[in-house]
Amino acid sequence: MWILPLEVCPAVPAALWLVLGILGIAGPYLWGLPLAVLPVCAVMAVALVPRAPSGWRWLAGFFPLGLGLSWLHLAAPWQTYVQLLPRQECGAQIQAVVVDANYAGDALDWVDTPSRVAVRLRAVRFTDTGDWMPCSGKVLLRQRFPPENLPYGARITATGTFARPPTAVLPGELDYRRHLRNEGIQHLFLVREVAALEGVRGWRTVPAAAYEWRDRCAEQLSFNVNGPVSRDVLLAITWGYDQGLDADVKARFLRSGAIHLFAISGQHVAILASIVLLFARLAQVPLRVRYGALPLLLGIYVFLTGGAPSAVRAWLMLSLWSAGKALLRAQLALNAVALAAIVLLVGNPLCLGQSGFQFSFLIVIVLILGCRLASAVPGVLAERSLWVPTAFRTHPLRRGLWRWAVQGATVSMLAWFGSSGLVAWTNSLFIPGSVLVNAGICCLAWFALLTAVLKALCWPILSLMTTMPDRFLGGSLDVILQGIDALAAAGATPPASFAIVRPALWLVLMYHGALGYLLLRAGAARSRTLAGVAAGAALLAMALPPAPTNHGAVFSGGTAATPVVVLAAPAPLGPVVINPGDYTQGRMASTWLTTHGWDTVDTLILSGTDSLRAGGMKPLSGRVETRTLILPARGPYGATVQENLQAHAKSGGRARTLSRPERTSTASGVAAGTRVGDLQVNAWRERGATGIEVLRDLPARDSRTRVTVEETGDIRVERTSGPGPTSVVLLRPSLRYAYAELP
Structure with a gap:
């Protein structure tokens, strides 16, 4: 018996059919799978039909939809500039509009100006005296040092060279060409000179004004935060500005398993949602109003931070859950996650190959399936206290803190189990210390975002009278962020984190398959025990030290x-x-x-x-x-x-x-x-x-x-x-x- 109720989760089989369709066409491109993957995916899609509820079998149409969308995005007929290029690599002049929402102010001088900026082409020509040929498409500008600050919506005329992004040479190396193609970019444009830079026009003036307000807010947040690392981490976890982070800080957070803190993701959206609901509850806002307004407020934040897929996924899921609360209707979290995946994959099926997409959905699914365990563990550990009648129980605050701490540690452990295979595959790291480190960092991140919200709200009101509240909140942020950095440093050293040999793909698939069976299967104690043993054996095999070697490269x-x-x-x-x-x-x-x-x-x-x-x-x-x-x-x-x-x-x-x-x-x-x-x-x-x-x-x-x-x-x-x-x-x-x- 399976615990997945497909009758009330129709988005789950629809998402599975869509993923199979995408794999059938894009699998050889995304992961180098053999061409025979298409008939295999077709057989699996047909086998899934009788298992779906009879009223939802029409959703099998998502399989051909996945096939068609994958072919369409691989062909990319909207990239019309490609047909105009005489060669894949050639010199040209372009007219384009900047579409990257990077920091464009000048007050934060420690935030580096990015040398790579995404632009949408408007016209191209291949000689200085030739006619401009209208075209469309998205390319990545790579500027020489020092790069010029190009704000969102700016219209530029640049001279340079079209070039293909480099491909991976080593097994396990990031394939930069494939990574950019998954984001809809086929070429780099190596800039020699930006000949003209014009202001924003048309409808882009509205988002440009919003991004300008965001930059001013980021500048205000950094006031009275004195630690250089604290300022960099603060801007990264609030607005996603990671240009100021040096390589040592990024390496420290990567090795500790906390690098997700620098990418606006579901964790940030969930923390902000809890803060908004806390303020609304303290202000005695009616329940249906607070949950009805929550998607709008979270959507504004996700838009201002650049709309990362992980943040959009969390926003969609929380919006569905919040809409159910506002309409007084129950919502299943797994169905909301599957619906969010469908929306993102229909928009760009190639994002299935992005590691961020895989991490985001895999961890959330494991947390949803393991939520019963997270709820049951505190009760099991404190079973004897439940024997005491309610009227005679003492220290309710201590019991509440204990229950909250145990639930947090259990959730962190579930997230660790859900991500360990992918972390070993993508980063060649085994990070057992991230269970406690991430639990502590998530707690401190909640207080950091709460303090940042208070600082942003207090500044326009109290700045004219006194700067004491701003200095106090800035000092508090400094202490919290130093604590986050200290936890990351502790989690980045052995034995909390150590390098491993990149495991074989079949071992990673075996681990996640056994873990999925363990979480999805109800009853069947013997088969679940075997699945747990298989998952543990695969995890242990991935964590084994490298064999003695004397070779080189x-x-x-x-x-x-x-x-x-x-x-x-x-x-x-x-x-x-x-x-x-x-x-x-x-x-x-x-x-x-x-x-x-x-x-x-x-x-x-x-x-x-x-x-x-x-x-x-x-x-x-x-x-x-x-x-x-x-x-x-x-x-x-x-x-x-x-x-x-x-x-x-x-x-x-x-x-x-x-x-x-x-x-x-x-x-x-x-x-x-x-x-x-x-x-x-x-x-x-x-x-x-x-x-x-x-x-x-x-x-x-x-x-x-x-x-x-x-x-x-x-x-x-x-x-x-x-x-x-x-x-x-x-x-x-x-x-x-x-x-x-x-x-």
Whole structure:
């Protein structure tokens, strides 16, 4: 027997049929599924028909609807500019309207101006004297540094180049081209010059004025909040401004499982709904009025924050629930969630491939199905107190706080179980500490948003008389936000959070399938026990430490002069990274390390300090920690190296400089060297070629790696481990990024 009442939840089978239709067409594009997925989805859709209530079987029409919508969005006939392009990558001039609602003020000088802005095209031409050709479509502008502030609704004329977004090179790496395509963007436009910038016209003046008011509100909220991290976190959790957050803060919240706090989502909408209902109840607003006005107030907030899919989903679900309250009619939460999914997927079926969409709906469904458990646990733990007659019970406040704390911890645990598989698949992290960390952060976030609302309401009323309330509320926000940051820092360190090898897809599907069976099945104790054992075994298999390894990888291509070489080693030794490379190479190396279960690098060796050889330090340090940093013998060091060197020293890491070698090297022409623990590093130059040699004393066998940059630009990587043969990787200069495994 299943606990899913399809008779009163017609949106659930409709959503399932719609998802099957989307998978049938878009599955090969979204996840690389074989083309045979279409007949499989068709068979599953037909098999679902007899299980649906007889009165709702006409909803099977959502399956062909999903097929048609997926084909339509993949073809995207409304992107008319694509037919005008002579090539996929070409120079052009465009006339466009900015549609990104980023911060456009100048008072918050610590909020960085985004270099990437989405625009809708109005016209395009390919020569300076050619005629403008009207067109439509959405592209992503990428500006040079320093970027120009482009407010919402501004009309621009820009000169640049159309380019295709890069695709994923590594397994587990973010496919940027697919990510943008899921948002309706097929091309980047690399801006050389913004020739003209005009003001807002037409109907866009209304949302532009609303966004301008939002910016002023954000500026007021940041007054009297003195901590720099507190200000950044405050603007991120209230309005979604994450441009001011540095890489260390984002990495800390990612590793603690609290990164969702920086994306306006269901948590923010639910907290704001509870605050609005609290104020309405204190003001004795009639029940039907307060619940009738709630969707409008929440809708305004979701619109001002940019309308993220997770926030829209929560708004739709809460609106249906609130409408039922206002009309005095019962509403099932699962039906509301399914209806919200249908609305979002009909608007853009490709959002099914977005991890945010998957996280949002998966966690909410698990919470709804597990709500009985969350309600029953406090009663089970406090069963003996229920034996006492009501008239003789004492300490009602303490019992209420205890019940609230137990329910919060149970809900946090359910959310952790619901998201653990996806977190392991997308981030290669296992975060058991997030159960308590997220419970505490959610509690503090509620008080932070409540204080922010009070601060926004008090400022226009009391600012003319005294600034004391604003200073008090700003100081309170500072304390609360520092507490949130402290919890995130505690949850980001082992054993609360640690890196794991990216699990196989079948293991993730097995875990979520067993968990779904456990929550959906009523009775059948034996089969539910087996499902629980299967889910626990899959979770344990994902959390196992990586197997000892001695292989590595080489990342080359782009504008970097030297490749990035990663040399893994058996535990407890950490990997060695030679050259962080440019930004893209550093990101690829960090992805390879994290998907193989490494969150700490033993040694990072720099052969140069320019952006082409050290620009990858920023993405690399954002995801993995470095114990020892080896710098070139000669300075001066650039801004990127200086910034990372300061952060490295603050975290307690060691820094060494290549100097006179401490032992004889097998390479002639050694110019500089240093020794750190079991590692000897030598830099050398010979007959126009330069290179780095790494000698490492490993248990039972030593290893030797030599990276040579020839005078012709060719790169040669030689590696010898113990008495075995030498493996050689030869790389030719290329603008295309690539990687190769080292045995």
